[in-house]
Amino acid sequence: MKLKTILGVFVVCCTCLSVQAQQQFRVMEYNVENLFDCRHDSLKNDKEFLPESPKGWSYNRYQDKLKKIAKVILAASHEQVPDLVGLCEVENEYCLDGLTRYSPLRDAGYRYVMTNSPDERGVDVALLYQPATFRLIGSQYISIPYKEINRRPTRDILHVIGRVVSGDTLDVFVCHMPSRSGGEVKSEPYRLFTARHLRQAADSVMRVRKTPHVIIMGDFNDYPSNRSIAEVLGAVKPGRKIQKTTLYNLMDGKEGGTYRYRGEWGILDHMIVNGMMLNKKSRIRTNYKEARILTFPFLLEEDERYGGDTPYRTYWGKRYHGGYSDHLPIAVDLYIKD
Secondary structure, eight states, X not given: OHHXXXXXXXXXXXXHHHHHTEEEEEEEEEEEEEEOOSSOOTTSOOGGGSTTSTTXXXXXXXXXXXXXXHHHXXXXXXXXXXXXXXXXXXXXXXXXHHHHHSSTTGGGOOEEEEOOOOXXXXXXXXXXXXXXXXXXXEEEEEOXXXXXXXXXXXXXXXXXXXXXXXXXXXXXXXXXXXXXXXXXXXXXXXXHHHHHHHHHHHHHHHHHOSSOOEEEEEXXXXXXTSHXXXXXXXXXXXXXXXXXXXXXXXXXXXXXXXXXXXXXXXXXXXXXXXXXXXXXXXXXXXXXXXXXXXXXXXXXXXXXXXXXXXXXXXXXXXXXXXXXXXXXXEXXXXXXXX
16 A cells, blocks of 8 residues: 555656646637727728728727727636747738737737738738747748739738747747638639748758747648648648648647638648657647637627628628627647746
């Protein structure tokens, strides 16, 4: 009996030490549906989000939008707010200053990095980060040479490099792929073209780093089985055999979706990691079960036309609806060895 007791205590102690030897690190992505200020930028086509526009965008509505985005991020918190938050459809730094300094998120202490793309509407991607858990090393913007294929300019891809508490480097890519405007068939070549540049950037990181830890997130405007993701990026659902430099889509096969079109849910927002991140011995690791779609009740409303639930969005066409976004956020937990 004494021996069994000693062994039991030993096992418990080892378990406690194992738990204490790693830290949870939460990553979130959210397409916030047109976070615009109320001022005209002469270099951008932002007139639909001005007070005198048919949409009637106003300072009060802008402030309400900031509060709602902050509410979503705070709702995604565990013991602390998410360490990283990738955002799509943000107009400029003024909006991010408003979100991080003058909304309910002001006490969270976020800092941010964002792109300044040639996108005609002026929407960009950004990354909020917690400086205590993600020490910024640098960032770069991957521009897409749209003139090569005779297209209108699209959003840059944001590449952020940071050091986590273990001392390891984490490479984060945030992207918002070209839209499906004009139809899937007509618009797909642009997403394929953009995905090739993203894959090249990820491959470059994995060649340079001895132990690469890569995470890619954003609104891809494509579903898991579409060519831009499944073929060009080669991002597939994790299986039994994991390769270090293969990309794996943690959202592939998840129930529900992040966007609803004509009554059908689909996953347009993705969280992709390289195989190194799925290795149980890796110092920064995760697994398929740790990724999820955030379906907080306040983000949903009844779909009066098709039935079921649909995202509670800010606008229906030009009509102000007062919701959160037409997309649902996604999140994944990483575990970092001290």
